[in-house]
Amino acid sequence: QFLKLQWVGKRLPPGPTPLPFLGNLWTLRFRIDRDSLSQLEKTYGKIYTLWLGQNPAVLVNGYEALRDCLISFSDVFVLRAPSPYFMKIFGDNGITFSNGELWKHNRRFGLMTLRNLGLGNRNMEVRIQEEIRYLLNNYAAKEGRPMNPDLPLRNSVGNVMCAVVFGHRFDTDDKHFLHFMKVFDMVIKFPGTAWGKVYDALSSLMPLLPGPHKKLFACWEEVRSFVREEIKLHQERRVAGDPPEDLIDYYLDEMAKTKDNPTSLCNENNLNVIVAEFFLAGMETTSVTLLWALGYMVDYPDVQVKVQKELDAVLEPSEIIRYEDRKRLPYTNAVIHELQRFASIVQVGVTRMSIKDTKFKGFFIPKGTPLFANIDSALIDPEHWETPQHFNPNHFLDEDGNFVTKEAFIPFSAGLRVCMGEQLARIQLFLFFTNLLREFTFHLPREEKRKITSDYILGSTSKPHPYQICAVSR
Numbered sequence: 001q002f003l004k005l006q007w008v009g010k011r012l013p014p015g016p017t018p019l020p021f022l023g024n025l026w027t028l029r030f031r032i033d034r035d036s037l038s039q040l041e042k043t044y045g046k047i048y049t050l051w052l053g054q055n056p057a058v059l060v061n062g063y064e065a066l067r068d069c070l071i072s073f074s075d076v077f078v079l080r081a082p083s084p085y086f087m088k089i090f091g092d093n094g095i096t097f098s099n100g101e102l103w104k105h106n107r108r109f110g111l112m113t114l115r116n117l118g119l120g121n122r123n124m125e126v127r128i129q130e131e132i133r134y135l136l137n138n139y140a141a142k143e144g145r146p147m148n149p150d151l152p153l154r155n156s157v158g159n160v161m162c163a164v165v166f167g168h169r170f171d172t173d174d175k176h177f178l179h180f181m182k183v184f185d186m187v188i189k190f191p192g193t194a195w196g197k198v199y200d201a202l203s204s205l206m207p208l209l210p211g212p213h214k215k216l217f218a219c220w221e222e223v224r225s226f227v228r229e230e231i232k233l234h235q236e237r238r239v240a241g242d243p244p245e246d247l248i249d250y251y252l253d254e255m256a257k258t259k260d261n262p263t264s265l266c267n268e269n270n271l272n273v274i275v276a277e278f279f280l281a282g283m284e285t286t287s288v289t290l291l292w293a294l295g296y297m298v299d300y301p302d303v304q305v306k307v308q309k310e311l312d313a314v315l316e317p318s319e320i321i322r323y324e325d326r327k328r329l330p331y332t333n334a335v336i337h338e339l340q341r342f343a344s345i346v347q348v349g350v351t352r353m354s355i356k357d358t359k360f361k362g363f364f365i366p367k368g369t370p371l372f373a374n375i376d377s378a379l380i381d382p383e384h385w386e387t388p389q390h391f392n393p394n395h396f397l398d399e400d401g402n403f404v405t406k407e408a409f410i411p412f413s414a415g416l417r418v419c420m421g422e423q424l425a426r427i428q429l430f431l432f433f434t435n436l437l438r439e440f441t442f443h444l445p446r447e448e449k450r451k452i453t454s455d456y457i458l459g460s461t462s463k464p465h466p467y468q469i470c471a472v473s474r
C-alpha cells in the first residue's frame, strides 16, 4: 500500500507523505481547516496534494490560482467528485452532486424557478420581510434577557426556504417542522465532522462498523418522508391550469408535461433531492452567516454603533427596507461583505473533479482527480486584503467612504458551478441584518467576557460555538 501511494503520488503535485489507509487525515487531525491548510501552503506552495484516506485530492490556493481554476478552467473542473456520504443519500440526483445533462437540466430548472418566484423583483423581498417580522417578534419577546439566537434564526431562514419550496411557512412551534429541522441539521453537519471524513475515506468498510453514521441514514429517511408528504399534498391539491406557486408546483408541472417522453430527466426521486438541497445549500449557509453577523456586532460594538447610526440617518423609522437601499448604506454594506469574508463559512467549497487529463499551472492533474478550490484562501489572500487576518470593514470602502467591490471576494465561488442561490442569499443577508440592527442593540450577558468570533466549529459550514446574547430593543 505504502509503495502504491508513493508511485501514484509521483504523478501529482507535491504534498505531505501519506500513511496507508488514512493518508494525510491523521496528520491533519481529521480537520481540513484554515490553519492546517495555510501551513501546508507555506510548505508546498499554491497547489499541492492531500491524501484523504486512500484517495488523493489536489488543493488549489490563493486568489490567482483559484480564478484560473474556477473561471479559465471552468469547463475542465466542472464535475463534482463523488462523495460516498452524499452518494449514499442523494444518489446522483439533484444539483450539487450531479453531473452532465442531469446537472444542467436541474440547475436550469432551479434558476428558472427562483426567477419565476420573484427573485430580482419585489415578490421575493415581501416573503423575506414576512419572516423577518416573526424573527423580530421572537427576539423582542425575550425582553433583553440572555438567549441563544441560533434556533429562531435557523427557523426564520428555513421558513423563507419553505415559502420558496413548499409555498407556505410553518409555525415555529410546529413539532413536525421542528423535528424536520433537527434531523436535517444532523444530516448536514456530519460530512464536516471527523466521523464524516472517516466515512468518506473508508466508505467500503463503514457499513460494517458501528458509529453515528448508522443513525444518520435513518435521519435522512425522515427528511425524505417529510418532503414526500409535502409532494403528496401538492399532488392532491393541484388543479390543472392553476398558476404554480412554489418549486414543487413547477416541478410537478414539468413532470406532467414530459410524462410520455422516455428520455425525460424529471422524476419524483430527483424532486425530493432538489427540495432537500435547497435547504442543505440555502438554509444552513445563510443562517450561519447571520449567526456570525450577530457575533461580530457583539465583539465589535463600535462597528455596531456605526451601522446603527447610518441606518438611522438614511432610513425613516418605519420605512420598509429594500435590497436596493444597500446603495444608500455603504458602511452597512461594507460590514456585511467583511463579515462574510472573514467568517468564510464554506472554507474549501464543494469538491470538484477534472473532466480530462489536464496540465494546470505546470502540474499534471489526471482525469477524475478530486480537487478542492480553497475559497477561504482567496478571502484571506495577503496580496488582496490589507489586513487579511482582521475584521476590517474598510476592506470594502474607498477613502471617501464609498462601497467598493473586491475581485478576491468569492464566498459564493465562481465559474459554471458558482452558487446557484447567490442572489437570494445576498438579499436575505442584507434584509435580515439591517432589520435586526435597526430594531435591537446586541451585547453579551453581563457575566460573559468571551469573544464569540475567535473560534469556530467545523461542520458542512464553519460556525461559531454556541453563544448567548441579549437583544435590547432600541
Ligand code: HEM
Residues within 6 Å of the ligand: 095, 096, 097, 107, 110, 277, 278, 281, 282, 283, 285, 286, 289, 345, 346, 349, 350, 373, 375, 411, 412, 413, 414, 416, 417, 418, 419, 420, 421, 422, 424, 425
Ligand atoms: C451565505 C449563503 C451562501 C453561501 C456562502 C454559498 C456558497 C456556495 C458555494 C461556495 C458553493 C459551491 C460552488 C462551487 O462548487 O464552486 C455553492 C453551491 C450551491 N449553492 Fe450556495 N451558498 C449560499 C446560499 C445558497 C442559497 C440561499 C441557495 C438556494 C438556492 C444555494 C444553492 C446552492 C446550490 C444549488 C449549489 C450547487 C451549485 C452547482 O453545483 O451547480 N446557496 N454555494
